[in-house]
Amino acid sequence: MSQNETIRVGIIGAGNIAGHHITGYLQAAEHAQVTAIADVDAERARHHTERLDDPDIFLDYRDMVASPDVDAVDICLPHHLHKDAIVAAAAAGKHILCEKPLCLTLEEAAAVTGAVATAGVTLMCAHNQLYLPAVGAARQMIREGRLGKVYAARTTDVFSLQLNEETLGWRARRATSGGGELIDTGYHPNYLLLHLVDDTPVRVTALLSRHRPTFMEGEDTAHVLIEFAGGAIGSIVTGWAYEPASCTERFSVVGEQGSLWSDGRRLYYKPRGGEEVTVQDAVAQAPDTYALEVVDFIDCLRQGRRPLNTEVEGVNVLKVILGAYASAERGTVVELKNL
Numbered sequence: 001m002s003q004n005e006t007i008r009v010g011i012i013g014a015g016n017i018a019g020h021h022i023t024g025y026l027q028a029a030e031h032a033q034v035t036a037i038a039d040v041d042a043e044r045a046r047h048h049t050e051r052l053d054d055p056d057i058f059l060d061y062r063d064m065v066a067s068p069d070v071d072a073v074d075i076c077l078p079h080h081l082h083k084d085a086i087v088a089a090a091a092a093g094k095h096i097l098c099e100k101p102l103c104l105t106l107e108e109a110a111a112v113t114g115a116v117a118t119a120g121v122t123l124m125c126a127h128n129q130l131y132l133p134a135v136g137a138a139r140q141m142i143r144e145g146r147l148g149k150v151y152a153a154r155t156t157d158v159f160s161l162q163l164n165e166e167t168l169g170w171r172a173r174r175a176t177s178g179g180g181e182l183i184d185t186g187y188h189p190n191y192l193l194l195h196l197v198d199d200t201p202v203r204v205t206a207l208l209s210r211h212r213p214t215f216m217e218g219e220d221t222a223h224v225l226i227e228f229a230g231g232a233i234g235s236i237v238t239g240w241a242y243e244p245a246s247c248t249e250r251f252s253v254v255g256e257q258g259s260l261w262s263d264g265r266r267l268y269y270k271p272r273g274g275e276e277v278t279v280q281d282a283v284a285q286a287p288d289t290y291a292l293e294v295v296d297f298i299d300c301l302r303q304g305r306r307p308l309n310t311e312v313e314g315v316n317v318l319k320v321i322l323g324a325y326a327s328a329e330r331g332t333v334v335e336l337k338n339l
């Protein structure tokens, strides 16, 4: 793809998150344009057209991916539809930005990985929280060795969601969501933990709860422990059931030389035995991580650069989550190599 060409993007699934992605494409307008939207519900697709320059509307995304007027697709579908859309887009030679989770099973992961490799297209996982400035700064400090050997890391993503059948929709059913909260919002603290620890997860154990909604088939809260190859232990708390206690960090990492923690906006560092310092203070307006992610996707395509998280990281996160589900069901610690 030449650096001067406008990248023509087709959005697949015109619901809630698609609107956030469109804000990103508008910010990348010098190099990208949303030229098509596909949704089984034409009204939903049309809802977004006001902000765009007359995109083509498709009821079947397969017709859209066959179009020579689309260079890349942005998959914003319910979870059970991700794999088929990725495989179809890759087979048509389109680059792909895919919302989390990448897909739902190891069989689907093999199909996705094979399709992307065969086509030689770029797939970026929409892991938007990696674009929090505090996350980028923390990862750099860890890579520079400011913490020394990493011993432990913790990520949390907990909030009180309005939980009823209407607001949850397809998210309430395992067949369409792939599980419960852990494979939905819980994807974020999982990829964040793997990104910060930057090592191979080997063993997982988990406990799941359903504190509030009786109509939901899966969990609304998950506690996950992960052991990494180098010995670090990660822990994740994620849920939709309650507001977390006010002292709960978004992430923290502890190593032999010191520790860092963040509430998602500020970043603090404390060398072992030293005073805590503020590495990064909060800016007045929270960063729009969806827009930052979309702008980076377009830049990756223009520069031929590897995205921060491709299908490789997407599958690694999926394995941890499937390991956590298997652990909760069996009541055992699960070796990821035996999944």
Ligand SMILES: NC(=O)c1ccc[n+]([C@@H]2O[C@H](COP(=O)([O-])OP(=O)(O)OC[C@H]3O[C@@H](n4cnc5c(N)ncnc54)[C@H](O)[C@@H]3O)[C@@H](O)[C@H]2O)c1
Pocket: 012, 013, 014, 015, 016, 017, 018, 038, 039, 040, 041, 044, 059, 061, 075, 076, 077, 078, 079, 081, 099, 100, 101, 126, 128, 169, 184
């Ligand atoms: N990164 C985040 O923080 C974040 C936040 C919300 C949602 N998401 C992810 O975005 C994705 C979509 O979630 P959402 O909240 O936008 O869902 P949504 O229900 O609001 O939108 C899904 C859209 O897909 C359409 N659709 C369903 N079947 C289709 C098909 N076969 N072909 C074409 N369109 C079809 C629906 O009509 C709907 O418009 C999910 O993967 C979700 O996990 C991510």
